[in-house]
Amino acid sequence: MHVFGLPPEAMRARLVAGNWKMHGSLAANQALLAALKARLKAIDGVGYAVCAPFPYLKQVATVLEGSPIAWGAQNVSEHDVGAFTGEVSGAMLREFGCHYVIVGHSERRGLYGESDPQVAAKFMAAQRAGLTPILCVGETLEQRERGDTDAVVARQLDAVLDAAGVAAVANAAIAYEPVWAIGTGKTATPSQAQGVHEFVRALVAKRDKELAAALPILYGGSVKPDNAKELFAMADVDGGLIGGASLVADDFAAICDAAAGTLK
Numbered sequence: 001m002h003v004f005g006l007p008p009e010a011m012r013a014r015l016v017a018g019n020w021k022m023h024g025s026l027a028a029n030q031a032l033l034a035a036l037k038a039r040l041k042a043i044d045g046v047g048y049a050v051c052a053p054f055p056y057l058k059q060v061a062t063v064l065e066g067s068p069i070a071w072g073a074q075n076v077s078e079h080d081v082g083a084f085t086g087e088v089s090g091a092m093l094r095e096f097g098c099h100y101v102i103v104g105h106s107e108r109r110g111l112y113g114e115s116d117p118q119v120a121a122k123f124m125a126a127q128r129a130g131l132t133p134i135l136c137v138g139e140t141l142e143q144r145e146r147g148d149t150d151a152v153v154a155r156q157l158d159a160v161l162d163a164a165g166v167a168a169v170a171n172a173a174i175a176y177e178p179v180w181a182i183g184t185g186k187t188a189t190p191s192q193a194q195g196v197h198e199f200v201r202a203l204v205a206k207r208d209k210e211l212a213a214a215l216p217i218l219y220g221g222s223v224k225p226d227n228a229k230e231l232f233a234m235a236d237v238d239g240g241l242i243g244g245a246s247l248v249a250d251d252f253a254a255i256c257d258a259a260a261g262t263l264k
C-alpha cells in the first residue's frame with residue numbers, strides 16, 4: 001500500500017501542495033486557510049497540502065484540524081539534534097503533526113548552496129522522523145538550452161536514490177520544477193513536463209518498477225488555474241507543487257479541482 005492510500009495498480013494518487021515560501025501573516029493565513037477549508041472537500045485519491053513558514057505551522061495545524069488539507073514545512077535539517085543554531089529537526093516538526101516537508105527546492109539549492117548530498121541527507125532525515133519528503137528536482141534555463149535537462153535531473157534524483165535506497169520512494173513525492181518556470185509566469189508545456197516526468201519515472205523503474213508506478217510526480221513552475229488541467233492530464237503528471245497561486249484561495253482551490261478532475 002502506498003502512503004497516499006491507494007495500491008499502485010488501482011490508480012496513482014494525486015497531490016497538490018502549496019509552497020507559501022516566505023509569505024504570510026497571522027491574519028492573511030487565517031483568511032486563506034478558512035477559505036480553503038470551506039472550499040476543498042475530501043476526495044478519494046486526491047491529497048491537498050500547504051507548506052508554510054516555520055513560525056506559522058502551529059497556526060496552520062490548528063486551523064486545518066479536521067479538514068482534508070494536510071500541512072508541511074519548507075525545509076528540515078539533515079541532523080536529528082544538536083548544536084545547529086537556526087535549524088529545525090524532523091522530530092520537532094513531526095511532534096506537532098507535520099506531514100510533508102519540501103526538500104531540495106531550487107531556491108534552497110541556488111540561494112543557500114544546498115548540494116545533492118545535503119538534499120539527500122535532508123530527505124533521509126525527514127523520513128527518519130516520519131515525515132513525507134517532497135523532493136524537488138529541475139534544471140536551469142542554461143542547462144535546458146545546453147541539452148542537459150535529463151543529466152541534471154538524473155544527478156539530483158540518483159543522489160537521493162543512491163543514499164536512501166529506492167524503497168524510500170514509497171513514502172515520498174517528487175516535484176519536477178524547471179527553475180526557469182518558477183515564479184516567472186513561464187510554464188513548461190504539457191509535453192515538456194510529461195517528457196521529464198516520464199524520464200523520472202523510468203529512472204526509478206530501473207531500480208523498482210512497482211514503486212515507480214506508484215510514485216506521485218508533481219509538476220511545479222507557474223501552475224495557474226488556466227494551465228493546471230492540461231498539465232495534470234498528462235500521463236505521468238500526478239499533481240502540482242504550487243508557489244504564487246497557492247496564496248490565492250480561489251486559484252489554489254481551482255488547481256486542486258483540476259487535479260481531482262484529471263484522476264487517472
Ligand code: PEP
Pocket residue numbers: 019177181182183184185220221222223241242243244245
Ligand atoms: C515553487 O516555488 O515551488 C513554485 C512552483 O512557484 P510558482 O508556482 O510561483 O512558480
